[in-house]
Amino acid sequence: MAKQLLRLMTELSSRKWISHIMGRFSHSRLSRYLIPTFTRIYQIPVHEAEKEINEYRSLNEFFSRRLKMGMRPIDETASAMTSPVDGVITGMGPIHAGTILNVKNQDYTIADLLANSPRMQNYIHGYVFVLYLSPTDYHRIHSPVTGKKAESEHLRGKVYPVNDFAMTHIRSVLSRNERLITYITHEHGEVAVVKVGAMNVSSIKYVDETVTEWRNGDDLAYFEFGSTVVLLTENGTFTPRGDLKIGDKVKMGELLGLLHESSDHRS
Template structure:
């Protein structure tokens, strides 16, 4: 009964306008007074931030903060795919005939996740990672591999929570929420970075300008609150690290595995 009530309340509060109101406050100068408390509640390592706390004029500026140079070294091997974010791995595995199986008890199709894109055939037997960013995490998203921007798409949608409750108890959150989808062509194939919005996320923003040629680890986009990135690799072009599993944590720039010519 309690779960059903919570699910109903979440449904009612997942309207975009509610997140927009939250976002408007986070962009206001009044929100700056919450920064120290926010950092303390979530145990954020403020010493890692590029600026001192008092230099951030809004909560949103703090949330989308950059880190001090050198804190996230990028794996230098040109044939490694790196994590685009600091995150908890909440889904990982082979894509089986177009299905992401058992992501918190639910299956997702490539077609729904990529909004019926003509590129879906390239990913039906690839590999997927679901990378969850909590409010504690660094929230900028970086390029996982050097390559060229093929296409980007904004998919409007809901703003359900993408935490453990949302993924378990809300229906098909990853494919119903607002998404920003980026396709990148590298020297052995393609990857797609799906940025999934969430409750209280006012927006997902690309860096501006967004270049066509991307370096590994380059600033790509950022969330204006906690959310999730789904990373997909093209069929037969990637071998993941054997030690990564559900519940593993990764840092931006850390190798997820190796890309190679199509098998």
């Protein structure tokens, strides 16, 4: 009975009008009075924030805060792919003939996740990381590679939460929610940074929509409420760090593995 009630509440939370009301409030100056409570409940490390908490004009502005310089060093290993966010690895591994296996006991297809994009063929035998950002986390998204924008796509969808319950009990949340996808070409191929929205999902935003190239660790986009990033690498172009596993916490700029020439083209 409790599970059914939670599922109903989760379904209701996917309604756009509820999300819109929450979004309006979080942008209001009135919401700034909730910032101290918010930081206390979620144990947010406020010493990392660029500004003092009383300088933020709204809860949303605090939530999408920048950090002080040097708080997230970027791994400088040659051909590194780094984590684009602070988050927990909720899924990782090789993509099997276009299927991402066992993300919270659910399988996802690349076709659904990328909405049958012509680019999906690049990833059907690639590698995937699913990175969940909790309310505690820093919510800016950075480029995981040095490269140029090949394409950007905004896919409208639901606004389901992406917490543990929703990911486990609601079907295909990652491919039903609204998504902002950035395809980035790099020295050895391409990556897809799939930003999956949740509550107040209309607020997945590029830092600067005119920018077309980034260095590893450059500011790319941000969430105004918690969500998930799915990071895909092109077929045969990536070797993961050997010690990473599902459930690990990673920081933005931390090494995830090494990019290399496609194994299909190696002699």
